[in-house]
Amino acid sequence: MTLTQILKTLVTCILVITFILVTASAYRHHRSISSLANLSDATSTIMTHLAADELAYIDETDNSKHSYVIDPCKLENLVFTAEFGGDNFEFQVTVHYRLGDDEQELGPYGSVLLNDNTTNCSLTAACALWSNGRFLPAKLSVIVWYA
Amino acid sequence: MAFMFILIIFGAVLMHAYSLRPLQAATDRQLELKCEHIYKTLDTAWVENYTLSFLRAAAENLVLEYPTIPGSYLCSAMENTLNYLSPSDYEISATLTYEETTLTFNENREPPSKQFIRQGTVSIMKAGGENAIVHVAVMLFKIS
Numbered sequence: 374m375t376l377t378q379i380l381k382t383l384v385t386c387i388l389v390i391t392f393i394l395v396t397a398s399a400y401r402h403h404r405s406i407s408s409l410a411n412l413s414d415a416t417s418t419i420m421t422h423l424a425a426d427e428l429a430y431i432d433e434t435d436n437s438k439h440s441y442v443i444d445p446c447k448l449e450n451l452v453f454t455a456e457f458g459g460d461n462f463e464f465q466v467t468v469h470y471r472l473g474d475d476e477q478e479l480g481p482y483g484s485v486l487l488n489d490n491t492t493n494c495s496l497t498a499a500c501a502l503w504s505n506g507r508f509l510p511a512k513l514s515v516i517v518w519y520a
Numbered sequence: 521m522a523f524m525f526i527l528i529i530f531g532a533v534l535m536h537a538y539s540l541r542p543l544q545a546a547t548d549r550q551l552e553l554k555c556e557h558i559y560k561t562l563d564t565a566w567v568e569n570y571t572l573s574f575l576r577a578a579a580e581n582l583v584l585e586y587p588t589i590p591g592s593y594l595c596s597a598m599e600n601t602l603n604y605l606s607p608s609d610y611e612i613s614a615t616l617t618y619e620e621t622t623l624t625f626n627e628n629r630e631p632p633s634k635q636f637i638r639q640g641t642v643s644i645m646k647a648g649g650e651n652a653i654v655h656v657a658v659m660l661f662k663i664s
Contacts, residue, residue, distance in 0.1 A: 388521070441564055501564040501565040510601050
């Protein structure tokens with residue numbers, strides 16, 4: 374075996390190892406991105422559930438449900454865990470609104486992130502808040518993480 | 521050999537870039553959801569000091585000769601609220617159209633790099649009992 378052949382074999386081995394490492398790295402990257410996308414979709418689903426159903430204000434006069442209107446009385450009795458596609462999630466909810474020029478906040482309600490390094494996803498979306506007989510423009514914030 | 525090496529580098533970049541697509545799609549879905557929430561909020565929340573929603577008040581300004589909320593007050597209240605509700609790096613504009621007339625709040629003058637639109641209608645009863653249908657488009661767009 375000549376020196377050239379040895380070198381060629383060596384370079385081929387390096388290339389094959391590099392290819393395997395790159396493929397493994399891309400697979401791991403894809404897994405972590407998929408997990409983040411799942412978390413993001415779970416956050417959107419939780420937000421929709423809260424705004425359209427669980428926190429929705431119900432008018433007692435005609436028993437009609439006002440989706441996208443938050444009833445602050447429902448915040449304290451909310452269950453702050455959810456399960457989607459076999460994964461368990463915990464979340465925290467905060468409502469921001471403006472009274473005149475002042476920014477007000479309700480919450481945070483729910484679970485507390487024990488470790489700051491835990492992967493979490495936060496989403497803030499507009500909603501209306503039922504407060505003192507008025508529908509105020511507000512923002513509903515949700516932070517979700519894997520339980 | 522050099523060609524194979526270049527091919528591996530190119531493949532690696534391609535594989536990593538492709539795997540980012542689900543996350544970009546999830547982010548777009550969140551923005552779509554935010555746009556829907558903004559529309560519903562404007563449709564439900566009342567203008568300060570009045571008991572009329574933002575979209576209904578704007579539709580009245582477009583259709584009626586004597587709307588409940590004066591145009592200048594509504595314009596200021598609407599733009600304040602749109603600025604308050606807009607996510608960071610994004611802006612919201614609302615356009616109402618009735619026949620040939622258009623009313624736009626927070627008009628976007630530059631072509632947006634990314635935009636999400638939620639359309640709907642608001643019906644207003646005119647003086648003669650005629651029902652006027654006003655078309656509404658709420659646009660969430662990225663500031664370039």
